[in-house]
Amino acid sequence: MPALPKLYGDIRSRATRCLWAFYEMGVPFEHVPLSHGSGETKTPAFLAINPAGKTPALVDGDLVLTESLAINLYLAQTYMTPLWPRDKDAQMHVLQWTFWAATEAEPPAVQLAIHRVIAAPEKRDPAKAAQAEKSLAPRLDHLDRHLEKSGRYILGDRFSFADVNVASVLNFLRRAKVDMTAHPHADRWLRELEVRPQYKKAHGFD
Amino acid sequence: MALPRLYGDHNSRANRCLWTLYELGQPFEHVPMASGVGTKDAAFLAINPWGKIPTWVEDDWVLSESLAINLHLARRTALWPKPPQDRARAMQWTMWAATEAEPNFFAVARHRVLRPPERREERVAIEGEQALRPRLMYLDLHLRGRDFLLGDRFTVADINVAGVFSLLRASRIDLAPFPSFDGWLARLEARPTYAKAHGR
Numbered sequence: 464m465p466a467l468p469k470l471y472g473d474i475r476s477r478a479t480r481c482l483w484a485f486y487e488m489g490v491p492f493e494h495v496p497l498s499h500g501s502g503e504t505k506t507p508a509f510l511a512i513n514p515a516g517k518t519p520a521l522v523d524g525d526l527v528l529t530e531s532l533a534i535n536l537y538l539a540q541t542y543m544t545p546l547w548p549r550d551k552d553a554q555m556h557v558l559q560w561t562f563w564a565a566t567e568a569e570p571p572a573v574q575l576a577i578h579r580v581i582a583a584p585e586k587r588d589p590a591k592a593a594q595a596e597k598s599l600a601p602r603l604d605h606l607d608r609h610l611e612k613s614g615r616y617i618l619g620d621r622f623s624f625a626d627v628n629v630a631s632v633l634n635f636l637r638r639a640k641v642d643m644t645a646h647p648h649a650d651r652w653l654r655e656l657e658v659r660p661q662y663k664k665a666h667g668f669d
Numbered sequence: 670m671a672l673p674r675l676y677g678d679h680n681s682r683a684n685r686c687l688w689t690l691y692e693l694g695q696p697f698e699h700v701p702m703a704s705g706v707g708t709k710d711a712a713f714l715a716i717n718p719w720g721k722i723p724t725w726v727e728d729d730w731v732l733s734e735s736l737a738i739n740l741h742l743a744r745r746t747a748l749w750p751k752p753p754q755d756r757a758r759a760m761q762w763t764m765w766a767a768t769e770a771e772p773n774f775f776a777v778a779r780h781r782v783l784r785p786p787e788r789r790e791e792r793v794a795i796e797g798e799q800a801l802r803p804r805l806m807y808l809d810l811h812l813r814g815r816d817f818l819l820g821d822r823f824t825v826a827d828i829n830v831a832g833v834f835s836l837l838r839a840s841r842i843d844l845a846p847f848p849s850f851d852g853w854l855a856r857l858e859a860r861p862t863y864a865k866a867h868g869r
Contacts, residue, residue: 515807526754530764537757555732555741562734563719565767605719 465524469493470534471509472518474667477531480631481519484535486661487627488544532561532628539624546624553618560617560625568606569632571598576635596641603646610648615655630656634666670728674698675738676713677722679868682735685832686723688866689742689825736763736829743825755819759826762818770808771833773801778836798842805847812849816856831857835867 470485472478473496485492497503497518505516513520513529521528521537528534536558539547548554574595578587606629609617617625630653636643637657643650656662663669675690677683678701690697702722707713709720717724717733725732725741732738740763743749750756776797780789808830811818818826831854838858844851857863 514810515803526757528757528761530761530768532768533757533761533764536760540756541753551744552730555737558737558740559732559734562737562764562767565764566734566771567719569768570772608718 467491467493468521468523469495471495471497471504471512471520471522473498474665475499476518478519479634479665480531480628481521481534481538483631483662483665484538484546484624484627486664487546487659488538488542490538490542531631532565535624535628535631536561546622546627548618548621548623553623556618557623557625557628561628564629564632568599568602568629571595571602572633572635575599575639575641579639580635592639596639599641600645603641603643603649606652607646607649610652616652626652626656630662672696672698674700674726676700676702676716676724676726678703679866680704681722682832683723684835684866684868685735685828686725686738686742688832688863689739689748689828691862691865692748692828692860693742693746695742735832736767739763739825739829739832743828748823748825748828750819750822750824755824758819759824759829762826763829766830766833769804770830773797773804774834774837774840777801777842778840781841782836782839801842802846805842805844805850809847809850812853815849815853817853827853827857831863 468490470478470481470492472481474482476499478496482494497509499518503509504513504518509520510516512522512527515529517529519529519531519534521534523537523541528537538544539557548557572595575592578589578592578595613619616622617629633653636653643653660669673695675683675686675697677686679687681702681704683701687699702708702713704722708722713724714720716726716731719733721733723733723735723738725738732741740749740760750759774797775783777794780791780794780797815821817823818830834854837854
């Protein structure tokens, strides 16, 4: 029997995105919850898997894959799931939203999370948090206007990897206390995703 | 049927998509809009509500995000690898370009090339270069003994990673520690399609 796919990275890392994907898809896997910052990701054994020493990393057969969102796209295309649309044009829109998440939404979202949630209180810089929040606003606005038109989910009626990949880079919004009143559609969409048992499990909220 | 249309000039991230289109010899209509010039006008927002270039239009179907457009263009062509594992690797390198290479490189390029001289801060450029170095090291290690990112074949992964480094030569970054990366980039820059896409 082939070995299970193995996901490296704990719930304090971007591995949460891939954990969420695995749980949504119901694909069995082995979880190796290496913790970054503890040195566990810089051991020779792990550096042989990922020379960058970063998590998440996925090992599936002889394929080693890094980059959380690329791992999700690989899982989507490799294991049967209704979360990966069959229509090619819709698949390209999943890619578009995934790159939008990576390049537009994530940088300010992470900056905000660092300075409002993740960093030790004495290392948080309120000015940087405010700047990140300001930069995030037009992004949330864009998402909001899109969801107003598209409906329940990013691609319309169907929950897909576009939702998983975008929502998973926004997973610190609540804890960072971002005011969502100006973005009611994005807020409604995110709330619906946050209550999914798979989302909670991936983030250790269950 | 109308030709597909690419919005964005060769000084914008559209140069990545132009490169792919020239590699493929695919006919298209080029609308060379400049970044920030007309991209927030109602007419363009009706096409791409995010108001950014490049934007790719096929009849009434619209795709944005330069690297996603390239993956779309490469589909069903020789630029897209056949083995599923190589496809996953091409996706990984494209994502790495977006999340690791581009932001760190642009921090340098902004302060050495993109901004007008009076708004450049060399201190910020030097900080950026420090952050970039481990990324270049990682790429250099990977390229040792390889002609291209996925081995001996030129693919969209090369376009997407090299595409984010289009301002590298002008950014005065010391490449002596990264000879494999330097050589790989020089080979790609020598392609006529690369020069044409960058208006050189």
